[in-house]
Structures are given as structure tokens and as C-alpha cells.
Amino acid sequence: MISVLLVGTGNVATHLYTAFLKADTIAITQISSRKLENIPEADLTIIAVSDDAIAEVSSKTNNKFVVHTSGGCAIDELKNKNNKGVFYMLQTFSKGKEVNFNDVPFCLEATNKKDQQLLDAVAKSIGQKIYKVDSEQRKALHVAAVFVNNFTNHLYKIGNDICTENKVPFEVLLPLIKETASKIESLSPDKAQTGPAVRKDKKTIKNHLDLLNLNQQEIYQLLTKSIQNSVD
Amino acid sequence: MISVLLVGTGNVATHLYTAFLKADTIAITQISSRKLENIPEADLTIIAVSDDAIAEVSSKTNNKFVVHTSGGCAIDELKNKNNKGVFYMLQTFSKGKEVNFNDVPFCLEATNKKDQQLLDAVAKSIGQKIYKVDSEQRKALHVAAVFVNNFTNHLYKIGNDICTENKVPFEVLLPLIKETASKIESLSPDKAQTGPAVRKDKKTIKNHLDLLNLNQQEIYQLLTKSIQNSVD
Incomplete structure (x- = not known):
């Protein structure tokens, strides 16, 4: 079982939460980015907030592995102390329209092999198109x-x-x-x-x-x- | 039974011919635009040739009702003496890729009600999206x-x-x-x-x-x- 903490309540966060709830291998928790006093621990912390808020939100967690979901931000936009990565889904998400995650390309970046494998496993729990993509790509x-x-x-x-x-x-x-x-x-x-x-x-x-x-x-x-x- | 003569051997003509062959209400004949010495009579003559050739090809037939298939040409590009019309299918046709005519919008133009009804009937024999569209539209x-x-x-x-x-x-x-x-x-x-x-x-x-x-x-x-x- 992989514990995943989802920070954010927007479109991407909401669709992800619904998908992770159905995944057998994931224990999912979601919190709002406005309530960061007590951030729960997790194997993977996914920050799904607007680009402008990534730096601030990430600076407030001591969790071991923190990723953002933005296509427009480099990995070093994250300001947490521990491991960093990116969990970018290249698709357009609409409110009220269900997402078929099997059709969503997951573009994953990590700084070491173990983290990359964790991201792979998390993405595979809800999808099937998995790509290793660095910040330049x-x-x-x-x-x-x-x-x-x-x-x-x-x-x-x-x-x-x-x-x-x-x-x-x-x-x-x-x-x-x-x-x-x-x-x-x-x-x-x-x-x-x-x-x-x-x-x-x-x-x-x-x-x-x-x-x-x-x-x-x-x-x-x-x-x-x-x-x-x-x-x- | 409606007799339809198809002039032309390009992409559009080929796809149309295949479709009309399967239609119960249509008797279809196809000829090349290079062999216009003996043009068979027909209720409807469809000229499916390149835009530049429409004037010349149409000038060679005395058939009673002649239409072209071009989106880019007005109805008066036709130089036949009798009735004129347009049978324009708004879709991209590729060689070797089967066309589902049920998904193809037929944009039909005629100069009188009887001709318009004939075009409607011919289009309905192979498709279902039928629109009345004049030259400006x-x-x-x-x-x-x-x-x-x-x-x-x-x-x-x-x-x-x-x-x-x-x-x-x-x-x-x-x-x-x-x-x-x-x-x-x-x-x-x-x-x-x-x-x-x-x-x-x-x-x-x-x-x-x-x-x-x-x-x-x-x-x-x-x-x-x-x-x-x-x-x-």
C-alpha cells in the first residue's frame, strides 16, 4: 500500500482524488492548500495547486517526497527540503466531465531511481500511459x-x-x-x-x-x- | 430507382461510387472525365472533378440535372445548359481510408424545389446529415x-x-x-x-x-x- 497525500481542491486534484479512491494499492488523503498547519505524512505528497502557489505550499512540508503537477514549472519550483519530482498529466480536465485516466499520458520526473519507481507505481494504479519526462522535455x-x-x-x-x-x-x-x-x-x-x-x-x-x-x-x-x- | 451518373475517378468520386453501389434506391454509373464522347443519360449527374475542370466537363453534357461537389466553387461555375446544383460533402477524404457516410454532412443546393428534393433523396440513400446550403453559405x-x-x-x-x-x-x-x-x-x-x-x-x-x-x-x-x- 502506498500512502499518497493530495494537496489542493481544484480540477486536477478533484479528478485525481476520485481515481485514487478506486485504486487498490493507494491510500489517499486530500487536504486544502489553505490548511497547512498539520500536514499528514505520506510516501508521496502531490501538490496540485496553481503554478504561483507551488513554491509557498511546498515550502511548508517536511514530507519525504514531494511532487507538483504543473507542465509549466520546472522541478526546482518546489521549495521543500527533501526529495522532489513532477507528476504531470498532459490532458485538459473539465469540471463535471469524467476523466478516463487510461487515456491520460503521465509525464513523470524524479531525481533518483527509487522515486521514479514510486511515481511509476502510483501512475500505474490509475492509468497506463507512463512516460519518463525531464524538465526540459x-x-x-x-x-x-x-x-x-x-x-x-x-x-x-x-x-x-x-x-x-x-x-x-x-x-x-x-x-x-x-x-x-x-x-x-x-x-x-x-x-x-x-x-x-x-x-x-x-x-x-x-x-x-x-x-x-x-x-x-x-x-x-x-x-x-x-x-x-x-x-x- | 434514381439513376445517378458519376463523372470523375478521384478520391471523392471513388468513395461515392462505393457507397451508391450499396444503396437500394440508386442505379449508379461512373465514367472518367477524360471520356466524355458518349455521356449516358441520368436523373442526376454528379461531376466530381478538380475545381479547375468543372466548367469544361459540365459544358459537355446535355443531361437534365448536373451538380458539382466542390465547396470552393459557386453553382454558376457549372456551364451545362439545363438544371444546376451542388452536392458538397464537408469532410476530408483519404485514399484507402473507408468513409462512414453517416458522419458526413451533405450540403445541398438546387435552383428549384423538385431538384432539391431529388438531391435530398440521393444524399439520404447513403447518409443522414442533410443540410440545405446556398452558394454564399x-x-x-x-x-x-x-x-x-x-x-x-x-x-x-x-x-x-x-x-x-x-x-x-x-x-x-x-x-x-x-x-x-x-x-x-x-x-x-x-x-x-x-x-x-x-x-x-x-x-x-x-x-x-x-x-x-x-x-x-x-x-x-x-x-x-x-x-x-x-x-x-
Whole structure:
């Protein structure tokens, strides 16, 4: 049995707590980061709080092995005295939407083999996609995630805006959105690229630009240029 | 029984032919656009050729009702003498990958009610998502599709590049990509937006920019600005 202490009450902490409760090999305790007077001991202490609070919260525990869950923070953001690590789940968590942890990539970092094995065991108790990822690699993943999640979602928003302006239901685009995401499970993004930019179809590109507002035009032009440069 | 003549041998024509073969209510014939000396008669003639060839191919038939399948072309790109229409499927078709036509939105345009009903019946023989879409609306959908498909795929490519440069497997990002696409089936893109841009987290944005090449930085900055303007 591995004892795990979860500090935090946000989205990530809540989903993790629910999952650990069901795991046979984990004894889970959760506390709020606002009540740190009596921190219980544990084999592993997972600090799942906002990036800005990691330093302060971690400085208040003497537990033997403390990890944070942030993709954007290096391991040395932790200010506890003992062992440090990172337990980063590369997924978007929504309130009220159940998480299937079997589909969540666990990106784990520790400073010695024993700690890494403990993190592995804890992650395996609730999931199955386990990766050893150091702070530099995690930084890269975090930026890449901004492109494939945050920025992609913004392109969906622009698609939605164009539909609304032209009185077509956005739902017409949903099957295409789904297929675009599913296609690159079997095809590299290079091979999956289609459309007027990669075909250098100037006539269609001009027709499209005529239909867009200034902000949309700027994005259309920059991404078209970037696609064309990437295949030159 | 509705007789359908399919002109063209590309991706779209091939997938359509396979689907119509299985439809009880359709008698399907397919011909190459290079052999237009003897064009068979049909209730509906579907010209599934490249945008540039639509005018020429359509000018060679006297059939009573002729449609093209292009999202990027207006209905008057057709140069046949009789009735005109559009049979546009808003999906990305890949060679060798089977298409589930039940998931394909059929965007149909005709110039009279009887033709519209015929297109409806033909689409319903192989699919179930049927939309009446005029040339202006289709133009808008076509641009929106560039954003949610072509440009999104390019963001996947950038994510892939960042992973390769930093020696992390791109597959770590696949669950996030899938979840991002599936999230907006139940959440509007506005509500689904997360990340440093919408949080105005300047520290993380700076850290990210430091890791990117010039082209990636330019895209990161423009999309970050666009996200921030959209929530102001």
C-alpha cells in the first residue's frame, strides 16, 4: 500500500482524488492548500495547486517526497527540503466531465531511481500511459500542448464565428473537426496536410481572404505562409 | 430507382461510387472525365472533378440535372445548359481510408424545389446529415473548414516539430488532441478556451516564446493576441 497525500481542491486534484479512491494499492488523503498547519505524512505528497502557489505550499512540508503537477514549472519550483519530482498529466480536465485516466499520458520526473519507481507505481494504479519526462522535455510538451489545444480551440472559435456571421450551423463542421484529430493517429501531420495553402491555389486563397475580417485575414495569411514554407 | 451518373475517378468520386453501389434506391454509373464522347443519360449527374475542370466537363453534357461537389466553387461555375446544383460533402477524404457516410454532412443546393428534393433523396440513400446550403453559405463553410482542418493540422505539425526537436514522442500529445476536438461537441469554443493566453499569464507566455523558432514565435504571438482580444 502506498500512502499518497493530495494537496489542493481544484480540477486536477478533484479528478485525481476520485481515481485514487478506486485504486487498490493507494491510500489517499486530500487536504486544502489553505490548511497547512498539520500536514499528514505520506510516501508521496502531490501538490496540485496553481503554478504561483507551488513554491509557498511546498515550502511548508517536511514530507519525504514531494511532487507538483504543473507542465509549466520546472522541478526546482518546489521549495521543500527533501526529495522532489513532477507528476504531470498532459490532458485538459473539465469540471463535471469524467476523466478516463487510461487515456491520460503521465509525464513523470524524479531525481533518483527509487522515486521514479514510486511515481511509476502510483501512475500505474490509475492509468497506463507512463512516460519518463525531464524538465526540459516537459517544457517543450507544454508549449506543444498550447499549439494543439489552446490555439486549435481558437481556430474552432474562428470557424464558429464565420458560421454565425453567415448563418450556417457550426455543427456542420463537427465531423470534420473530429476526423482531422483522428487522422493524425495514423498519418503524420505532414502527410495529412491538405487545402489551398499546400496546393498553392492562389484563386481560392484570394476568395477566402475576401470573406474574412482583418484579424481573421492576418491569421489566415500567416498560417498559409507557414504551411507553404514547411513544404518548400 | 434514381439513376445517378458519376463523372470523375478521384478520391471523392471513388468513395461515392462505393457507397451508391450499396444503396437500394440508386442505379449508379461512373465514367472518367477524360471520356466524355458518349455521356449516358441520368436523373442526376454528379461531376466530381478538380475545381479547375468543372466548367469544361459540365459544358459537355446535355443531361437534365448536373451538380458539382466542390465547396470552393459557386453553382454558376457549372456551364451545362439545363438544371444546376451542388452536392458538397464537408469532410476530408483519404485514399484507402473507408468513409462512414453517416458522419458526413451533405450540403445541398438546387435552383428549384423538385431538384432539391431529388438531391435530398440521393444524399439520404447513403447518409443522414442533410443540410440545405446556398452558394454564399457554402463559401463561408469552405473558409471555416480551412481554419478547423487545414490550419489545425498545421498546428499539429508545429506540435510535432517541437516534440522532435526536444526528443519527446509526439504520441504523448494525441490524447489531448482528441479531447480538444471532442470537447467542443458539448462546449462552445469560447467556453472551452484555456491556457496562458486567456489567463494573460505573461510569465508562461515568455517562457514559451523563449523555446520557439522565429516562425513559431510569430504564430504564437498572433494567436495569443487574437485569443486575448476575443475575451476583452
